[in-house]
Amino acid sequence: MPELPEVETITRQLNRKTKGLKIKKAWFDWPKLLKSKISQRKFKEIIKGKTILKVSRKGKNIIINLSDGWTCLIHLKLTGRILIGTEGFIAKDPYVHFKLELSDNKVLALSDLRKFAKIVLEKTEDINDLKEIKELGIEPLANNFTFQKFNEALLKKEKGVIKEILMNQNIIVGIGNIYASEILWEAKVSPFKQIKSLSLEEKKKIYKAIKKILLKAIRFKGSTIADKMYRDTKGEFGKYGKMLQAYHQEKCSRCKSQIKRVLQKGRSTFYCSQCQKE
DNA sequence: AGGGGTACCTGCGGGC
DNA sequence: TGCCCGCAGGTACCCC
Numbered sequence: 151m152p153e154l155p156e157v158e159t160i161t162r163q164l165n166r167k168t169k170g171l172k173i174k175k176a177w178f179d180w181p182k183l184l185k186s187k188i189s190q191r192k193f194k195e196i197i198k199g200k201t202i203l204k205v206s207r208k209g210k211n212i213i214i215n216l217s218d219g220w221t222c223l224i225h226l227k228l229t230g231r232i233l234i235g236t237e238g239f240i241a242k243d244p245y246v247h248f249k250l251e252l253s254d255n256k257v258l259a260l261s262d263l264r265k266f267a268k269i270v271l272e273k274t275e276d277i278n279d280l281k282e283i284k285e286l287g288i289e290p291l292a293n294n295f296t297f298q299k300f301n302e303a304l305l306k307k308e309k310g311v312i313k314e315i316l317m318n319q320n321i322i323v324g325i326g327n328i329y330a331s332e333i334l335w336e337a338k339v340s341p342f343k344q345i346k347s348l349s350l351e352e353k354k355k356i357y358k359a360i361k362k363i364l365l366k367a368i369r370f371k372g373s374t375i376a377d378k379m380y381r382d383t384k385g386e387f388g389k390y391g392k393m394l395q396a397y398h399q400e401k402c403s404r405c406k407s408q409i410k411r412v413l414q415k416g417r418s419t420f421y422c423s424q425c426q427k428e
Numbered sequence: 429a430g431g432g433g434t435a436c437c438t439g440c441g442g443g444c
Numbered sequence: 445t446g447c448c449c450g451c452a453g454g455t456a457c458c459c460c
Contacts, residue, residue, distance in 0.1 A: 263437080327453060373453080
């Protein structure tokens with residue numbers, strides 16, 4: 151489900167609503183969610199009484215810095231949600247598998263229909279050595295995300311098509327299946343183009359589209375599409391879902407041609423065959 | 429080393 | 445109605 155705009159929205163809300171609060175108790179009913187080497191019992195023991203110092207994002211990972219040198223990492227995968235509210239509000243969601251009771255008597259919950267989400271508890275000093283963080287590519291919202299940096303990142307790969315490269319978290323972080331299609335539509339570049347065959351002009355258009363699309367999607371609090379799966383921490387929809395130009399669309403708003411759907415590496419790609427010629 | 433296939437899960441909508 | 449199939453916003457791991 152969540153790509154950079156959704157995770158960024160959730161992270162900002164989490165930081166605003168839970169920074170400085172204490173964790174009274176941890177609860178979960180799906181132990182496979184914990185991917186730490188730490189046991190379930192130990193996890194509960196460690197997290198109890200910790201203060202939430204800061205919540206930030208690295209790629210699609212939510213990073214929760216705790217007191218006493220501990221950090222909790224959450225990845226929402228396809229159907230994960232973070233909800234914050236009263237016990238009554240949380241109880242309305244049938245897929246809650248993890249809860250933190252907070253010192254303001256609100257609950258921070260992780261809901262996940264498909265149970266793919268994961269939680270890792272690690273010493274803060276070791277967090278950057280985790281494989282899910284260590285290998286991450288460039289961050290498109292960072293100040294140092296210049297065209298130069300983007301171009302260098304693309305040079306990491308000699309083979310492969312642009313759509314798959316945009317989704318490769320080891321090259322550039324945060325872009326998933328929806329925004330890859332949206333970015334290439336905006337840039338008017340074919341998703342089938344081999345990385346080596348891209349002109350400088352095309353790479354510049356993709357670079358601009360990445361910044362434009364991701365920032366705009368964040369302004370509208372992410373994309374909720376027809377399945378209504380994505381919600382923010384209040385349970386509200388992301389409004390960018392209604393503004394998508396390619397993903398699950400019928401017609402190109404620029405040239406009125408049919409938007410086509412094709413499988414790439416098992417994932418649906420949407421593109422305009424007129425605007426995005428190879 | 430890196431690519432392909434598959435596993436991890438549940439639900440929904442469409443076709444027969 | 446019911447069953448089977450394909451599809452879903454993402455990795456992670458095994459095998460060659």
